[in-house]
Amino acid sequence: MTATDPALTALAQGWCALSLLHGRIEARVEKALQAEHGLSAREFSLLDVLGRQHDGPGGHLQMKQVADAVVLSQSATTRLVTRLEDRGLLSRYLCPTDRRGIYTEVSDSGRALLAEARPTNDTALREALAEAAEVPELSALVEAVRSGGVPAGVRA
Template sequence: MTATDPALTALAQGWCALSLLHGQIESHIERALQAEHGLSVREYSLLDVLSRQHDGEGGHLQMKQVADAVVLSQSATTRLVTRLEDRGLLARYLCPTDRRGIYTDVSEAGAALLAEARPTNDAALREALDEAAQNPELAPLVRAVETLRVPA
């Protein structure tokens, strides 16, 4: 394959379209969450991921797992956790079975803010997808996102 190979060109164009769709959706949601709740997309995502933890085997996520889930480096995730902890939205505590482990949980204030912000996030996502569906380059990707079902 060469750099001018039609398959590579099509692949690059597809990647550019996917990147454009992601950027448009993230920007739209960011504006809505900031305006209504003072949250960034990353902050919302972190609260959402941590709110899904549970007691029991494998119920609490390690910082690396959290970082992977919110698509940030471990150091960026730690800084984000610290910012949200400073705002009273998260709390950290030592793992009861391994004193080296630190868990992070959503506080009552964080859970309340997340509950308030979830409809805003969902509506902004729907608006961004509807807008992107009007673009012929993005419409197939929007349809793919809308039909995607992630296993529980």
């Protein structure tokens, strides 16, 4: 393949479109969450991931799993957890069956903030997608996000 290969050009264009869509969504969600709830999009995402944990086998996530879920390095995730813990939104405790393991859970105030912020997040997401759907280069990606599928003509 050469740099002018049509397949590479299409791939590069697809990647640029995806990056643009992600940037638009993230900026819109970030602005709304900060203005209404004093949360960053990453903080919301972390609270959301941790809020979905449950007691019992496989119910708690290791920090690497949390880092993967919020698309951050483990060290960045640890710093984010510490910031939210300092705000009283999370707490950490030792795993009862493996004293080396540390669990992180959302506090009652964190759950309350998450519940308040979820509609803001959802509204900002819908608005960002509606705006992006008007851009011809993004419309197929928007449809894929809305449907949970892959747009026609796009292959992994």
